Amino acid sequence: MTADTTLNDWTGRTEQTRDTITATPVVGLAATLDHPPMSVAAGTPLPPLWHWLYFLPMHRQSDIGPDGHAKRGGFMPPVPLPRRMWAGSQFEFRHPVRVGDEVVRTSTIEAVTSKAGRSGPLVFVRVRHELHCNGAADAAVVEFHDIVYREAQAAGDLPPPPQQAPTDAAWQRQIVPDDVLLFRYSALTFNGHRIHYDRQYVTQVEGYPGLVVHGPLIATLLMDLLHRQAPDSEVIHFQFKAVRPTFDLNHFHVNGQPAADGKRIRLWASDHEGWLTMDATATLR
Numbered sequence: 685m686t687a688d689t690t691l692n693d694w695t696g697r698t699e700q701t702r703d704t705i706t707a708t709p710v711v712g713l714a715a716t717l718d719h720p721p722m723s724v725a726a727g728t729p730l731p732p733l734w735h736w737l738y739f740l741p742m743h744r745q746s747d748i749g750p751d752g753h754a755k756r757g758g759f760m761p762p763v764p765l766p767r768r769m770w771a772g773s774q775f776e777f778r779h780p781v782r783v784g785d786e787v788v789r790t791s792t793i794e795a796v797t798s799k800a801g802r803s804g805p806l807v808f809v810r811v812r813h814e815l816h817c818n819g820a821a822d823a824a825v826v827e828f829h830d831i832v833y834r835e836a837q838a839a840g841d842l843p844p845p846p847q848q849a850p851t852d853a854a855w856q857r858q859i860v861p862d863d864v865l866l867f868r869y870s871a872l873t874f875n876g877h878r879i880h881y882d883r884q885y886v887t888q889v890e891g892y893p894g895l896v897v898h899g900p901l902i903a904t905l906l907m908d909l910l911h912r913q914a915p916d917s918e919v920i921h922f923q924f925k926a927v928r929p930t931f932d933l934n935h936f937h938v939n940g941q942p943a944a945d946g947k948r949i950r951l952w953a954s955d956h957e958g959w960l961t962m963d964a965t966a967t968l969r
Contacts, residue, residue: 691796691807694761701739705730705785709737711870716868717908729780731911731917733904733913735815735825739789740874752876761796765833767890768877770809770899772830772925777823785817787824791806794828804835819862836891847927847956849961853939855913861897861932864892869901894931902930902938902962906951909938910966914949917968924964930955 707724713734715721743754756762781787794810809831814823845931859865866880878885879896886892903924910917930936934956941950946968 691761691763691798693807694793695795695796697759698790699759701791702818703738703787703788703789705738705781705783705787707783707871710734710783712868712872713737713904716865716872717905723835724783724800726782726784728783730782731755732775732777732907732922733900734780736900736904737872738787742874743816751885752878752882759793761793761809763809763833765805765807766836767834769815769832769834769929770829770926771832772899772923773903774923775825775921777824777920777922778826779817779818779820781815781824786819787796788816790814790816801834807833809833809892836889846957846959849952849958850939850941850950851958853937853941853952855940857905857909857938858935859911859937861895861930863895863932866895866897866901866932871897892929892931894933897930897932897936899924899926899962902926902936902953903964905938906940906953906962906964907966909940910949910951913940914942914968919966920969921967922964924951924962926962928955928959930961936961939942 690826710724710728710730711722747754749755751766751768753768790813792812794812795808797808799806799808811829813827813829817824820963858922863881870876875898879890879892880898881895883895886895887956906924907919907922910919930953935958937954939952939954943949949966951964951966951969952960955961
């Protein structure tokens, strides 16, 4: 059996996890995003993407691999490539998830795909997550999570060619990704991936110039920008694609531009030089 066939055997695997939507993580993320102090009562709906504060990866310390993630295998396929990144996601927000809800998340490996990239082999894994609240048959949130694995950085490797970010933002906010912001988000999501906090590891082992800003944090900041600018809006669909890594070495911007019909919002992140780092679209009810 070939290595690729072995990885394909993971397609269709499922797992279920359960969690209770408690208030403390909501208060913690609100503080991390620099919102005023808040109290959160039972029944408060989660803002879109804040379900990432739950169903956390509680792996035993002895099961953690050298990069800070759980060792390969188990639910996720044992991809033999060392670098793992969040490539993008798509969401349907069908019903609110509220503080106090008892939620079951069903996760399924939808696809495992191998490709040849500019810097070597790539493996993409797509995972479908469905969140069901309080025993409801209809999912409250459906999420497709795309993960990419690639070779380690080698001497002489060139970064992907940059893309110019749009310059017509109606909304913009500058973000300074300091160590504390990255630590707090890692702590809130129980994310042990060393690229977000271990500068020696990320520069000497993975070959990045600085700490990597979490893709989900950038996506959350994009949705937070929308909420700040249009607080009464209801997002029913959201998708984002990571275009280029963002590092803690400089500030970056989150940007938004509503379409003429007011129902679609283009959202994007750009680095301090104006290069596009994340591209996203939100659809409002």
